[in-house]
Amino acid sequence: MTTTTTTATAEKDRRTVSGSTPGAARGPRRPGRIRRIGLPYLLLLPALVLELLVHLVPMVIGILMSFKALTRFSIRDWGAAPWSGLDNYKISVDINAPAGEALLHSFWVTCGFTVLSVGLCWLLGTAAAIFLQDTFRGRGLLRTLFLVPYALPVYTAVITWAFMFQHDNGLVNHVLHDQLGLTDKPSFWLIGDNSFIALLTVSVWKGWPFAFLVVMAGLQNIPKELYEAAALDGAGMWQQIRRITLPSLRPVNQVLVLVLFLWTFNDFNTPYVLFGKAAPEAADLISIHVYQTTFATWNFGTGSAMSVLLLLFLLVVTGLYLLLTSRRRKTADV
Amino acid sequence: MSSTAPAPPRSPMAAPRSPMAAPRSFLWARRIFLTLLTGFVLLPVYVMVSSSLKPLQDVSGTFRWLPSGLTIRPYIDIWSTVPLADYFVNSVIVAGAATVCSVVIAVFAAYAVSRYRFRGKRVFTVTVLSTQMFPGILFLLPLFLIYVNIGNATGIALFGSRGGLILTYLTFSLPFSIWMLIGYFDSVPRDLDEAALVDGCGPLGALFRVVVPAAIPGIVAVAVYAFMTAWGEVLFASVMTNDTTRTLAVGLQGYATQTEVYWNQVMAASLVVSVPVVAGFLLLQRYLVAGLTAGAVK
Numbered sequence: 001m002t003t004t005t006t007t008a009t010a011e012k013d014r015r016t017v018s019g020s021t022p023g024a025a026r027g028p029r030r031p032g033r034i035r036r037i038g039l040p041y042l043l044l045l046p047a048l049v050l051e052l053l054v055h056l057v058p059m060v061i062g063i064l065m066s067f068k069a070l071t072r073f074s075i076r077d078w079g080a081a082p083w084s085g086l087d088n089y090k091i092s093v094d095i096n097a098p099a100g101e102a103l104l105h106s107f108w109v110t111c112g113f114t115v116l117s118v119g120l121c122w123l124l125g126t127a128a129a130i131f132l133q134d135t136f137r138g139r140g141l142l143r144t145l146f147l148v149p150y151a152l153p154v155y156t157a158v159i160t161w162a163f164m165f166q167h168d169n170g171l172v173n174h175v176l177h178d179q180l181g182l183t184d185k186p187s188f189w190l191i192g193d194n195s196f197i198a199l200l201t202v203s204v205w206k207g208w209p210f211a212f213l214v215v216m217a218g219l220q221n222i223p224k225e226l227y228e229a230a231a232l233d234g235a236g237m238w239q240q241i242r243r244i245t246l247p248s249l250r251p252v253n254q255v256l257v258l259v260l261f262l263w264t265f266n267d268f269n270t271p272y273v274l275f276g277k278a279a280p281e282a283a284d285l286i287s288i289h290v291y292q293t294t295f296a297t298w299n300f301g302t303g304s305a306m307s308v309l310l311l312l313f314l315l316v317v318t319g320l321y322l323l324l325t326s327r328r329r330k331t332a333d334v
Numbered sequence: 335m336s337s338t339a340p341a342p343p344r345s346p347m348a349a350p351r352s353p354m355a356a357p358r359s360f361l362w363a364r365r366i367f368l369t370l371l372t373g374f375v376l377l378p379v380y381v382m383v384s385s386s387l388k389p390l391q392d393v394s395g396t397f398r399w400l401p402s403g404l405t406i407r408p409y410i411d412i413w414s415t416v417p418l419a420d421y422f423v424n425s426v427i428v429a430g431a432a433t434v435c436s437v438v439i440a441v442f443a444a445y446a447v448s449r450y451r452f453r454g455k456r457v458f459t460v461t462v463l464s465t466q467m468f469p470g471i472l473f474l475l476p477l478f479l480i481y482v483n484i485g486n487a488t489g490i491a492l493f494g495s496r497g498g499l500i501l502t503y504l505t506f507s508l509p510f511s512i513w514m515l516i517g518y519f520d521s522v523p524r525d526l527d528e529a530a531l532v533d534g535c536g537p538l539g540a541l542f543r544v545v546v547p548a549a550i551p552g553i554v555a556v557a558v559y560a561f562m563t564a565w566g567e568v569l570f571a572s573v574m575t576n577d578t579t580r581t582l583a584v585g586l587q588g589y590a591t592q593t594e595v596y597w598n599q600v601m602a603a604s605l606v607v608s609v610p611v612v613a614g615f616l617l618l619q620r621y622l623v624a625g626l627t628a629g630a631v632k
Binding site: 039040041043044046047048050051053054055057058059061062065075078124127128131132134142144145146147148149150151152153154155156157159160161163164168169170171173174178205213216217236237238262265266268269272273287290291294295300303304307308310311314315318 | 356357359360363364367368371372374375376377378379381382385393394395396397435439440442443445446447450452455458461462464465466467468469470471472473474475476477479480501502504505508509512537562565566567568569572573582583586597600601604605607608611612615616619622623
């Protein structure tokens with residue numbers, strides 16, 4: 001996706017093709033061969049050092065910790081904490097014990113939540129982008145308005161939703177119960193089973209504009225001639241959308257769905273601001289669950305093991321997804 | 335509301351789809367859908383704005399669509415109920431520094447990846463790409479322990495400091511910035527910087543005189559994005575800050591006391607915190623969309 005596949009195109013007036021032969025950044029003032037070969041590494045150095053510092057070292061430590069018996073007593077000198085082998089992993093995956101059972105529950109909740117949220121975000125974003133494809137009065141204004149949820153800092157938006165979902169003084173209960181009379185008595189939205197709906201609503205509200213942005217960008221790459229040809233052949237608006245717009249968006253959608261999936265699955269900010277440190281069981285997303293295990297119940301070792309398991313799961317899913325979509329793309333090209 | 339208006343496209347996003355008139359069903363579907371969606375989008379915004387102008391009794395009892403009396407009192411009180419100004423300064427410093435660091439470092443790295451071939455390039459790009467998918471929770475505990483250890487060993491207080499928080503924010507802003515800038519630099523024609531090299535620029539000269547100016551929209555997009563994410567970050571901020579380094583993300587929780595939540599003040603503070611970011615975003619959204627096209631969609 002990102003590697004430079006741009007092949008040498010600048011062969012016209014130069015003896016070497018800078019950028020495509022190793023170390024060929026030949027400025028007349030810089031003849032040293034070693035320096036030329038070293039240059040890319042020199043440019044990368046700050047990024048490499050920082051990546052090492054903020055990603056690699058913490059990850060290695062995180063993996064190490066998952067094999068140690070870390071409690072609030074041994075955490076002070078965690079290097080000296082005793083090894084516990086696979087104990088932390090056994091605790092995490094033993095679905096007959098409370099910890100494993102809770103993790104599995106949280107995993108399923110997260111999966112259901114992610115599928116629904118990504119699906120709805122995609123649906124709203126795509127529909128809005130297609131409906132705003134043509135020019136009409138008010139289009140620019142709507143486009144700006146639709147970006148507001150995306151631009152608002154997460155916690156201010158979620159705090160506002162938390163206010164709206166309040167039991168006694170919230171807008172949602174006021175409308176549903178007082179004004180429309182749809183419920184017998186005011187419901188609880190931030191505890192109990194309804195919390196899943198509340199979380200989903202907030203997540204979709206916050207997430208769909210990103211889908212909208214990406215799909216809008218994708219629509220630009222569809223050649224106008226396709227629509228003109230289709231219109232000449234007598235295809236109506238709806239048919240054009242089904243036959244041209246949606247299929248053309250496929251490569252964009254593949255990236256979009258993956259990114260949305262990763263963000264939603266890993267989302268911590270939304271449930272944390274909506275529910276606080278401990279989420280209700282029906283909306284116990286995995287990142288909150290790991291946080292709770294690690295920092296609230298002080299099971300640092302188990303928390304680390306859960307993080308590693310989460311990472312493995314994400315790696316496998318992403319790998320499979322990339323494999324499937326790239327294969328389909330290849331066969332589609334042929 | 336006719337889609338057949340002959341008006342020329344006003345922005346690059348305007349790509350009129352077809353020359354034929356849209357059918358009635360399409361127009362009605364569009365009207366209904368867009369109306370509902372606008373309502374959904376604006377509902378919390380309305381609640382935020384209207385509640386921030388209400389007296390406390392209006393937000394403590396049953397919800398009221400219209401305030402019983404308008405007051406700007408919450409906007410005055412927010413600064414004294416919690417040290418909002420301090421949180422503001424902390425957030426600006428942390429988000430600003432994280433943005434500058436990640437964009438500057440990413441410019442160099444992305445230039446190397448986009449313009450040179452070297453051993454380990456693939457490993458580097460794949461690593462950067464994959465670190466983006468890691469959940470923040472994965473890094474939280476290790477970084478926490480590293481900071482505490484460094485603090486114990488050297489006396490440098492990373493844990494709870496702004497510097498420590500800036501460093502942790504690089505975990506998400508740096509890979510994103512590198513990834514997006516590679517895509518953006520790839521879209522800048524090579525002939526441009528090659529010409530600069532021929533004209534006697536060094537590689538860094540070519541980068542700063544040609545590639546960076548040509549990629550300004552992408553760089554702005556990356557910076558805006560990095561700033562927004564850092565400004566809205568909650569997880570690291572809630573663990574890695576103390577009373578003096580608290581950011582807005584954590585500080586806004588201070589309006590809830592044991593007995594009561596000052597919802598009107600919460601909403602006023604939320605608005606104050608949001609306005610700079612939203613305004614900046616809406617001003618620069620054109621760049622952001624352009625950046626997304628080059629970086630994410632390709």
